[in-house]
Structure formats: structure tokens, C-alpha cells
Amino acid sequence: MNISIPLIKAMSVVSILILVSYLTLNFFSSNKNLYESKVMEIEEQELINILREILVDTYYERNQEEIKIVNLGNKELRLTIIPANFSITLSREKLEWEINFVVICLNNPCSAHDNDLYSLDKKVVKEKTSSLIPTLNILVNVTVINGIKIYNFFLKHLTTYSSLLLKDQNNIKIETKKIHEKIIRTTLDNITISFAINKKEIYTYPIENNSLVILNLTKIILILENIKV
Amino acid sequence: MKKLILILFVLILSLPSVNSSSEKEINVERNLVFNIFCIEIQTNFVFIERASPEEAKIYFGGIPYEDSSEIPYRIGDYSLSAWFIDEFKFLLWYSSEDIIIENRFSINTRAILTGGIEEPLPTVTDLTIYSHITLVLLKGNLFLIPYYNNNSIIFGNLNNSQIIIKNKINNEPNFRFLPFENIKIYLEIALNESKPNIRNFVNASTYLSLINYIFNNNLLIKKENQSLKNITVISWEYTKEYEGLVDVEEIITHVYPDSDYELGFSNRTGQAFLASYTLANITWSWCEISYRGYECNTLSKILFEIRVISIYISSALATLEKVYDLGDEFLLKFRLLWVDDLELVLGKSRILAVHVYEMKKSLGESDNKGYINFTLTKEEIAEQFWGISGHLTFIPHYKGGALLEGSIKTFVRLTKLSTVILSNDFRELRIKIIKLSDFSSVRKATIELIIDGNLAQRTITDENGEALLYINRNTFERIEIRVKVEESDEILLNSEFSDIIVYSKIWP
Numbered sequence: 001m002n003i004s005i006p007l008i009k010a011m012s013v014v015s016i017l018i019l020v021s022y023l024t025l026n027f028f029s030s031n032k033n034l035y036e037s038k039v040m041e042i043e044e045q046e047l048i049n050i051l052r053e054i055l056v057d058t059y060y061e062r063n064q065e066e067i068k069i070v071n072l073g074n075k076e077l078r079l080t081i082i083p084a085n086f087s088i089t090l091s092r093e094k095l096e097w098e099i100n101f102v103v104i105c106l107n108n109p110c111s112a113h114d115n116d117l118y119s120l121d122k123k124v125v126k127e128k129t130s131s132l133i134p135t136l137n138i139l140v141n142v143t144v145i146n147g148i149k150i151y152n153f154f155l156k157h158l159t160t161y162s163s164l165l166l167k168d169q170n171n172i173k174i175e176t177k178k179i180h181e182k183i184i185r186t187t188l189d190n191i192t193i194s195f196a197i198n199k200k201e202i203y204t205y206p207i208e209n210n211s212l213v214i215l216n217l218t219k220i221i222l223i224l225e226n227i228k229v
Numbered sequence: 230m231k232k233l234i235l236i237l238f239v240l241i242l243s244l245p246s247v248n249s250s251s252e253k254e255i256n257v258e259r260n261l262v263f264n265i266f267c268i269e270i271q272t273n274f275v276f277i278e279r280a281s282p283e284e285a286k287i288y289f290g291g292i293p294y295e296d297s298s299e300i301p302y303r304i305g306d307y308s309l310s311a312w313f314i315d316e317f318k319f320l321l322w323y324s325s326e327d328i329i330i331e332n333r334f335s336i337n338t339r340a341i342l343t344g345g346i347e348e349p350l351p352t353v354t355d356l357t358i359y360s361h362i363t364l365v366l367l368k369g370n371l372f373l374i375p376y377y378n379n380n381s382i383i384f385g386n387l388n389n390s391q392i393i394i395k396n397k398i399n400n401e402p403n404f405r406f407l408p409f410e411n412i413k414i415y416l417e418i419a420l421n422e423s424k425p426n427i428r429n430f431v432n433a434s435t436y437l438s439l440i441n442y443i444f445n446n447n448l449l450i451k452k453e454n455q456s457l458k459n460i461t462v463i464s465w466e467y468t469k470e471y472e473g474l475v476d477v478e479e480i481i482t483h484v485y486p487d488s489d490y491e492l493g494f495s496n497r498t499g500q501a502f503l504a505s506y507t508l509a510n511i512t513w514s515w516c517e518i519s520y521r522g523y524e525c526n527t528l529s530k531i532l533f534e535i536r537v538i539s540i541y542i543s544s545a546l547a548t549l550e551k552v553y554d555l556g557d558e559f560l561l562k563f564r565l566l567w568v569d570d571l572e573l574v575l576g577k578s579r580i581l582a583v584h585v586y587e588m589k590k591s592l593g594e595s596d597n598k599g600y601i602n603f604t605l606t607k608e609e610i611a612e613q614f615w616g617i618s619g620h621l622t623f624i625p626h627y628k629g630g631a632l633l634e635g636s637i638k639t640f641v642r643l644t645k646l647s648t649v650i651l652s653n654d655f656r657e658l659r660i661k662i663i664k665l666s667d668f669s670s671v672r673k674a675t676i677e678l679i680i681d682g683n684l685a686q687r688t689i690t691d692e693n694g695e696a697l698l699y700i701n702r703n704t705f706e707r708i709e710i711r712v713k714v715e716e717s718d719e720i721l722l723n724s725e726f727s728d729i730i731v732y733s734k735i736w737p
Contacts (some may be wrong), residue, residue, distance in 0.1 A: 093653040097734070100736075146616045148665060181735045184729050217733075
């Protein structure tokens with residue numbers, strides 16, 4: 001009996017030590033996995049798809065303001081502004097604006113050609129290698145009320161106020177605001193309305209005499225904000 | 230089957246829409262109607278009848294026309310005469326206000342047809358306007374010399390009496406009435422008869438009996454206990470006994486109807502006559518001692534008056550005179566016109582209102598001078614009018630909602646205004662204001678140029694609907710134009726097509 005008591009004690013201590021070390025290792029190991037899962041890289045294409053979906057939504061959502069959070073992971077995200085001149089020419093006047101186009105790039109330098117800056121169909125966000133270009137989108141529909149043709153042009157453009165470069169691990173807050181304006185013109189003669197970017201005509205449309213032209217302008221303001229992990 | 234569907238489809242497509250800007254062509258005809266009335270006076274009765282073709286004819290421009298004949302109205306100077314059988318005597322001619330008869334009391338005269346309709350009437354349905362020439366004859370070999378006062382032919386020796394037909398609500402006297410118009414007839418009989426010059430009389434008394442009949446040949450309607458019935462005669466009696474022999478100096482008045490019923494005209498439109506027959510009998514009786522001894526005597530004096538009153542029953546229509554833009558609402562000023570000759574409907578204050586079909590509401594109140602005004606807010610117009618141009622339909626009816634039989638629907642054009650930019654170099658801006666209904670220009674439109682929220686210039690458009698505006702700033706965020714037409718002949722709505730943004734610095 002006297003021999004067995006110290007042995008039991010020693011075995012108890014060893015068992016406790018083994019249990020404590022197991023629990024400690026297990027604890028650190030699981031925390032490590034948890035931490036690693038937080039910074040775990042998602043596929044670049046998957047992130048581009050998410051961002052594109054969010055940007056496309058902003059063109060069609062009716063909400064004036066919207067906020068979404070995206071885990072960027074360890075990517076480098078660059079938001080570059082490309083200024084350009086945009087003009088609408090009716091027969092007797094020319095309306096001009098300076099427009100800030102936005103290019104969003106992942107792990108790549110940003111660039112865009114004039115042809116990439118506009119779209120005439122529902123593909124409002126163009127995608128090039130690891131970059132997204134929200135375009136100036138122009139759509140038209142024609143209705144007739146009381147015998148008068150009404151040409152509805154819907155011009156939507158996503159812009160931002162400042163460039164941005166995000167590195168390391170980030171969550172980004174994507175916020176959008178919308179401003180609408182309606183510019184209406186009455187035409188007495190047959191004319192052609194033309195739209196130009198940097199003086200290069202991108203789209204023309206013939207307008208019959210004694211018609212109404214409604215330019216529905218929508219400015220979507222994109223604000224990207226970094227939320228550090 | 231396919232052909233049938235195709236035909237039905239084409240037919241449906243060809244149906245005009247409610248707010249269609251292409252309006253149906255409306256025919257407005259103007260006719261001249263000949264009326265021949267004969268008055269027959271019998272003891273205690275007056276007949277007013279129409280003459281048969283065998284009894285009388287009107288010669289107009291040398292052509293004979295019988296009673297109720299209708300011909301197209303043509304402006305000109307025509308000979309006017311009459312033929313009738315020996316039993317009749319000529320009394321006079323009546324005519325509508327657009328016909329001048331040289332001598333109304335001469336059987337052979339001239340009629341001058343003066344006017345046509347100068348402006349097109351904005352009626353919704355076809356319309357025939359009736360002018361009239363009326364010949365009035367006296368039937369029978371009665372030895373009575375008529376005299377004439379206003380619209381009355383008067384026979385008899387009861388001078389200084391009068392009969393006035395008034396609207397029951399506003400108490401306005403008139404000779405022109407609306408179908409089913411509620412009326413009252415005001416009767417005033419002035420008696421001024423001296424007593425017999427008798428002295429030393431005893432047991433004397435003076436007795437007055439008076440009776441009045443209004444003969445109307447089913448022209449009047451009596452409303453009693455919610456039932457309506459045509460009546461040919463209404464009457465009223467009055468008696469009074471005086472102490473002794475007295476001069477009868479009385480003004481006796483009576484108002485038809487009595488309190489237990491209401492009186493109105495029927496819906497028989499056109500020329501008509503009412504006859505009032507008043508018979509007063511004054512009896513003085515006394516006893517006196519004369520050279521023949523004590524004897525009792527009576528002296529009676531009979532006074533009478535037959536008054537034939539010409540009236541005209543016609544319905545009404547409302548045409549727009551002016552629209553005033555008061556900011557949030559429009560003030561619409563309508564003229565109320567008689568349907569038969571398009572003269573102003575006078576003396577009908579508080580009687581009529583205007584029903585707006587599209588809004589299903591009754592608005593306004595007629596005044597005494599033939600006008601009816603009311604306001605429509607721009608918001609309520611916008612609620613039911615979504616198009617670019619169209620019209621609102623109006624019809625007069627009795628205030629309170631009762632239909633006015635024979636009234637004519639008219640419409641008021643309603644169009645949105647539009648601003649056309651003729652030139653713009655962002656220093657000088659030339660614009661033109663047009664109506665979108667037909668793209669015609671709008672003169673005297675008030676234009677406001679607003680730069681960055683501040684009024685920069687106010688001007689009005691010239692004869693061509695054009696205006697020149699000056700942008701006196703080099704930098705600006707927003708340039709706008711506001712348009713308002715203070716006074717017009719139609720409802721001109723400012724909208725997003727007229728109150729435009731010239732420039733907005735929406736980007737960058």
C-alpha cells in the first residue's frame with residue numbers, strides 16, 4: 001500500500017499534465033484555425049463577381065442610398081478616376097459635362113480605353129483583366145401619348161469623388177447615393193441627338209419633328225471606405 | 230373568322246381615346262322658326278292657340294310658311310307679311326334678339342336677320358340654334374283695342390296694373406325661362422274709382438270683388454305634395470266690403486303660387502304665351518230720400534284687363550370666356566348662353582351651376598349678368614388628366630343637382646405647355662413657348678429665368694411666343710425656366726415640359 005500511494009500520485013500528476021497540455025494544444029490549435037479562416041484568401045474571380053454584382057445592383061436598385069460590406073481579404077484594391085468630357089448635342093444646343101469614370105482594379109494597375117467607358121445595353125459594368133469599369137449607360141425607349149412621340153433616354157453613370165488604394169487585410173464598406181435629373185427638350189424639326197465622350201461620338205439617335213426628348217440623368221456616387229480587420 | 234377578328238381589331242384601333250387630341254367635327258346649324266299664335270278671348274276665358282295652315286301663313290321673302298315651319302337662318306333683309314282668314318285680326322310681330330323687325334305693329338314690314346355665329350362653338354354634340362319670327366293674331370270679332378307694354382298685349386280698362394313673372398329663388402323678373410324653372414307670378418292691381426256723388430244717403434256700403442285667372446295652355450306645372458301636373462288655369466279671388474260710400478283707392482297684390490304648392494314652367498321650349506284675365510266689380514249701394522220718396526240704389530262698375538304676356542323657354546349652354554392662372558389653381562370664367570339664340574342668360578343669379586363630367590362634380594353659381602365662375606386646382610386637374618392634351622366637358626344644370634333639360638355639353642381644351650430652346654450659347658438663351666396640343670405658339674406667357682435658385686430675369690413672350698433671356702454669369706450649377714400664362718382661352722398647364730432645366734451640373 002505504501003509503495004502504491006506515491007505511484008498513484010505521480011500517475012495522477014502525469015495524467016493531469018497530459019490533459020492540460022492536450023487541452024492547451026487543442027485550444028491554441030483551434031484558435032489558430034479560426035484566425036487563419038478570417039484572413040483566408042477567397043478566389044480573385046469570386047471577389048470580382050461579388051463586386052460586379054454590387055455595382056450592377058446600384059444601377060438598377062431604386063433605393064437612393066445603399067451600404068454593403070465586403071471582406072476584401074489580402075487583396076490590393078485600387079480605385080482610379082479617369083476624367084473625360086461628355087456631351088449631348090441636340091440641333092440647337094450642346095450640353096457638356098466633365099465626368100469622372102471609375103475603374104476598380106484588383107492586384108493590377110488600372111487603365112481603360114474610351115470604348116470601355118460606355119455601354120448601350122444592360123451590361124452596365126464591363127470587366128477586363130482583374131478590373132471592373134462601371135460605364136456610362138445609355139438606353140432609349142420611345143412612347144407615344146396623344147399622338148406625340150416621347151423619346152426617353154436613360155443615362156446612368158457611376159462616379160466617385162476620390163481615388164483609393166487598399167492593401168493588406170480589409171473589409172470595405174461600399175456606399176452608394178443616387179441623384180436624378182430630368183432634362184426635357186421639345187423639338188420642332190427632325191434632328192439627331194448625339195452623345196460623345198472626349199469629342200468622339202459614341203451614340204446617335206434620330207428624333208422626329210414635334211416630339212419630346214426626355215433625358216433621364218442618374219448619377220450614382222460610389223463611396224468606398226476601408227474598415228480594418 | 231380571321232377576317233372578322235382583323236376587322237374587329239381595326240375597329241377597336243380606330244376608336245378615339247378619351248383624351249384624344251383629335252376632336253370630332255361638330256355641326257352647329259342655325260335655323261329660323263315661324264310661329265303663328267292666335268288669341269281668343271271669351272267671357273271669363275282666354276285661349277291661346279296655334280293657327281292651322283288653313284287659318285294663317287307668314288310670308289317671308291315672298292314665300293309662305295305655316296306655323297312651326299323651319300328654314301336655315303341666312304343673314305339678310307327680307308319682306309315680311311301675313312295672310313290669315315277674316316275671322317282673325319293682326320296684333321303684332323315678335324322676334325328673337327338677332328332679328329330686327331322694322332315695324333312690329335304693321336302687317337307688312339321687313340325683317341333683318343343680323344347675325345351669324347362668329348366664333349365656333351365648342352360643343353360636344355351637334356347643335357341647332359333657333360331664331361324665331363312670331364305672328365300674333367286676335368281671333369273673333371271682338372271690339373277691343375289693344376295696347377302694348379314691354380312683352381305684353383293688353384286689353385281692357387283696368388289701367389296701372391302689372392303682372393311680373395319672377396324666379397322663385399332670386400326674385401328676378403324675366404321673360405326668358407329655363408325648362409322646369411321654378412317661378413312665382415307677382416300680380417299688382419291698382420284701383421282708383423270714385424264713389425257716386427250722392428248726398429243724404431243712409432244704409433250705404435261699398436263692395437269690391439276681384440278675380441284673376443292665369444291661362445297658360447299647359448305651359449305651367451303645379452308641384453303639390455311631390456306630384457307634378459300640368460295645369461291650364463290658376464285663379465285667385467279677392468273681396469272687400471267698405472263702410473259707407475267710399476272711393477276705392479287700393480293697390481291689391483297677390484303672388485302665385487299659394488303656400489301649399491309650387492309653380493314652374495314646363496319643358497316645352499320655344500315661344501309661348503301666358504294670359505292674365507282680371508275682373509274687378511265695385512258695387513256701391515245706398516238708400517236715399519229723393520223726390521220719388523225713400524229708395525235704395527246700387528251702382529256697379531266693372532273693370533277688366535286681359536294681358537297676354539310673351540315668354541320664351543330655352544335651355545342653356547356654358548362657353549368658356551377666360552381662364553386665369555392663379556398659381557395653384559385656375560379660375561374659369563364661363564358665359565351662360567341661351568341655346569336658342571346664344572344671347573347671355575341674364576337674371577338667373579344663384580340658379581345654375583356647371584357640372585364637370587370628368588371630375589363628377591358641380592361647380593360655381595350663376596350671376597345676374599350671365600356669367601358663372603369657379604376654380605379648379607392644378608392638382609385635381611392633374612389627378613384625372615395624365616395625357617398631353619385633351620379637354621374637360623361642362624354642362625350647366627340647376628344648382629343643387631337637378632338636370633337642366635336640353636342643356637348642351639361644351640368642352641374646354643386642356644393642353645400642357647412646352648418650352649422650346651431655339652438657341653443657347655449659355656450667354657443668350659432664345660426660347661419659344663408652345664401648346665403641345667398643336668405646337669402653336671403662346672404669346673404673353675410669363676417666363677422666369679432662374680439661375681442657381683435665384684430669379685435672374687422675368688419677361689413675357691412676344692407675338693410669336695418667343696422670348697430672349699440673358700445668362701449673366703460665367704459659372705453656374707443650374708439654370709431653370711418657369712412658365713405661366715396668366716390669361717388664356719383654354720386651360721394651359723405648366724408642366725415638366727414647360728418648366729424645364731436648361732442646364733444642371735449633375736456631373737462630376
